[in-house]
Structure formats: structure tokens, C-alpha cells
Amino acid sequence: MNQIDFSTAERHKVVIVGSGPAGLTAALYASRSNLEPVVFQGPEPGGQLITTTDVENYPGYPDGIMGPEMMQQFEEQARRFGADLRWGTVTSIDLSGTPFKMIVDEETPIIADTVIISTGASAQYLGLDNEKRLLGRGVSACATCDGAFFKDQEVAVVGGGDTAMEEALFLTRFASKVYLIHRRDSLRASKIMQDRVIASEKIEILWNRAVIDVLGENDVSGVRLKDTVSGEENDMDLQGLFLGIGHKPNTDIFKDWLNLDSNGYIQTEPDSTYTGVSGVFACGDAQDHVYRQAVTAAGTGCMAAIDAERWLAERE
Ligand code: NDP
Numbered sequence: 001m002n003q004i005d006f007s008t009a010e011r012h013k014v015v016i017v018g019s020g021p022a023g024l025t026a027a028l029y030a031s032r033s034n035l036e037p038v039v040f041q042g043p044e045p046g047g048q049l050i051t052t053t054d055v056e057n058y059p060g061y062p063d064g065i066m067g068p069e070m071m072q073q074f075e076e077q078a079r080r081f082g083a084d085l086r087w088g089t090v091t092s093i094d095l096s097g098t099p100f101k102m103i104v105d106e107e108t109p110i111i112a113d114t115v116i117i118s119t120g121a122s123a124q125y126l127g128l129d130n131e132k133r134l135l136g137r138g139v140s141a142c143a144t145c146d147g148a149f150f151k152d153q154e155v156a157v158v159g160g161g162d163t164a165m166e167e168a169l170f171l172t173r174f175a176s177k178v179y180l181i182h183r184r185d186s187l188r189a190s191k192i193m194q195d196r197v198i199a200s201e202k203i204e205i206l207w208n209r210a211v212i213d214v215l216g217e218n219d220v221s222g223v224r225l226k227d228t229v230s231g232e233e234n235d236m237d238l239q240g241l242f243l244g245i246g247h248k249p250n251t252d253i254f255k256d257w258l259n260l261d262s263n264g265y266i267q268t269e270p271d272s273t274y275t276g277v278s279g280v281f282a283c284g285d286a287q288d289h290v291y292r293q294a295v296t297a298a299g300t301g302c303m304a305a306i307d308a309e310r311w312l313a314e315r316e
Contacts, residue, residue, distance in 0.1 A: 020047020022284025
């Protein structure tokens with residue numbers, strides 16, 4: 001940050017960091033308030049929905065809509081009112097005082113009167129080549145988004161924490177059978193969630209098993225498992241594989257400036273998007289570890305833009 005000259009840097013009233021439903025909704029509201037927001041779209045413009053197929057739970061789309069198409073529409077709507085959406089990732093930031101300073105793609109200095117953080121979270125994956133290839137074709141990290149596509153089919157959830165328990169329980173509404181694949185012989189999840197999973201007739205827990213490959217040409221047809229105790233390998237047929245091994249909020253660059261909880265989520269004041277730093281607002285999955293839905297992210301994005309607008313108005 002020290003080597004970069006900010007004396008000729010562009011200055012904006014509102015800079016939005018991230019372009020999922022939260023960031024683009026914030027951009028829509030801020031542009032309609034004539035704040036001429038600039039959005040740095042980040043490494044995955046459109047956010048997590050870009051990797052999903054049908055979105056059937058976003059109100060206003062009775063027939064569902066493809067995730068990428070929905071984000072395209074969010075983008076068009078924000079641009080219509082003048083939001084300036086730019087390629088680029090904010091790679092470092094200084095929130096020590098107003099105006100705030102940031103660097104985009106490690107070279108471009110930008111100054112902002114207010115910052116709206118909507119950097120989202122990324123689901124954790126196992127890191128297997130075929131897992132990546134079959135993402136959206138049977139591999140998913142969101143049972144709420146994709147569970148309904150697996151009606152009367154056999155699926156598996158990987159993980160032993162609360163996310164995996166929630167995913168497995170949710171999937172019992174659709175799937176004929178849900179395997180919970182866990183690498184150890186005890187679960188990390190809260191007792192109440194464990195009890196629910198154990199009580200479910202549809203869920204079978206496969207202990208001490210690691211998924212070492214995902215099988216299938218065009219769609220998932222099974223997984224290869226390895227027994228983490230004996231080392232034995234076996235294949236099993238499945239139509240869906242859900243990862244429940246955690247999410248990581250994309251908040252690393254803010255950790256020196258903002259209050260993060262133990263999992264890295266930005267802490268905001270109750271009933272607002274105010275962070276501990278005046279003029280900096282956080283919304284969407286970077287701040288919400290409970291609901292994590294597109295519609296709730298859009299809602300908090302709207303809140304952040306309104307909070308930023310009022311913050312600026314009070315200082316004019
Ligand atoms: P956790 O870190 O709690 O659990 C992750 C699980 O995934 C662990 O069981 C871990 O195994 C397993 N895992 C991690 N990496 C791998 C890997 N590479 N291969 C196989 N398994 C792996 O994450 P969660 O997302 O479940 O929860 C995060 C936080 O959010 C927790 O505090 C949780 O309580 C909370 N939460 C609360 C909910 C609720 O209250 N309704 C719902 C969802 C989350 P191992 O145990 O061996 O480390």
C-alpha cells in the first residue's frame with residue numbers, strides 16, 4: 001500500500017466490493033440515489049450463483065431461472081441507473097480513516113468515502129478434478145438450491161459439522177436415500193443436529209470414509225471411497241454429491257480493520273449493516289453465516305446502500 005501513489009487516485013462516494021446479489025442490489029439502490037457507485041466485481045463476477053443451474057427459490061421467477069442469467073439481469077438493472085461495474089479485485093484496503101484507500105488488482109489506487117463490502121463466501125470443495133468437472137451436474141454445495149432436483153434419487157453429503165447435518169436433513173425431503181460420508185468416527189456437529197440425523201430413517205452414516213473421486217461422464221453416477229482406517233477402496237452408485245465441509249467468507253483483506261467472528265464473518269451492528277468502522281458497511285454472505293440465500297443477500301445489499309446513503313447525507 002505504501003509504494004502506491006494515491007495523490008491522483010480516482011475518488012468515489014460509494015465503492016462496492018463484490019458483485020453477487022448483495023453487491024449488485026447495493027449498486028442498484030446506490031445508483032438510484034445518485035451516488036454513482038463503482039463496483040469492483042472480484043474474481044467471480046456474479047458470485048456463487050454463477051456456479052448453480054436453476055434457481056427456483058428467488059421470488060419473481062415462477063418458472064425458475066438459470067443462476068448466470070439471473071445475475072446478468074441483476075447486472076443490467078444496476079447498470080440501467082448508472083452503476084459503474086468494473087472488472088477487478090480489491091486486493092488490499094486501508095480502513096484506518098476516511099476517505100478509505102484501496103488497491104485494485106495490486107496496482108490501481110482508489111479512494112472511497114464509503115465502502116460496501118459484499119465479497120461473499122466460497123463453499124469449500126474437496127479439490128478433486130472430477131468434482132470440479134461435475135459441478136452443477138450432480139455435484140453441489142447447496143442443498144437448499146439444488147436438493148429438489150434429486151427427487152427419489154440416492155445422494156450423499158460429505159462432512160461431519162452442522163452444515164453437513166443441515167444439508168443431509170434437508171435432502172431427506174426429496175431423496176430416497178441420503179448417505180452422510182464422514183472422514184472420522186465421530187461428528188463435529190451440535191448434539192441436537194446429530195440426534196436428528198441419527199433419528200432419520202433415510203440417512204445412513206458412512207464413518208471413516210473419504211471421497212477420493214467422483215464418477216460419471218456427463219452427470220454424477222457415483223463416488224470412489226477410501227476407508228480412512230483400513231485404506232480399502234470401494235465405489236458406490238449415487239446421483240448427487242453435496243459438499244458440507246464448510247464455507248469460507250472472503251474477508252481476509254479486512255481482518256486487520258474489522259471485527260470478524262471466529263469463522264471470519266464480518267460482524268455488523270444489530271438491525272443494520274454498520275461495521276465497527278464508520279462509513280464501512282457489510283452485507284451478504286461475507287456477513288451472514290445463518291441464511292446464506294440470494295434473496296437475503298439482496299435484502300442486506302439494499303440495507304447497506306440505504307445505510308451508506310444516510311451516512312453520507314448526515315455528513316454533507
Ligand atoms: P465445520 O468446520 O464445523 O465442519 C466441517 C466438517 O467438514 C467437519 O466435520 C470436517 O471434518 C469436514 N471436513 C472439512 N474439510 C474436509 C475435507 N477436505 N474432507 C472431508 N471432510 C472435511 O463447518 P460447518 O460449515 O459445518 O459449520 C461452520 C460453523 O457454522 C459452525 O460453527 C457451525 O456450528 C455453524 N453452523 C450452524 C448451523 C446451525 O446452527 N443451524 C448450520 C450450519 C453451520 P472433521 O470433523 O474431521 O474436521
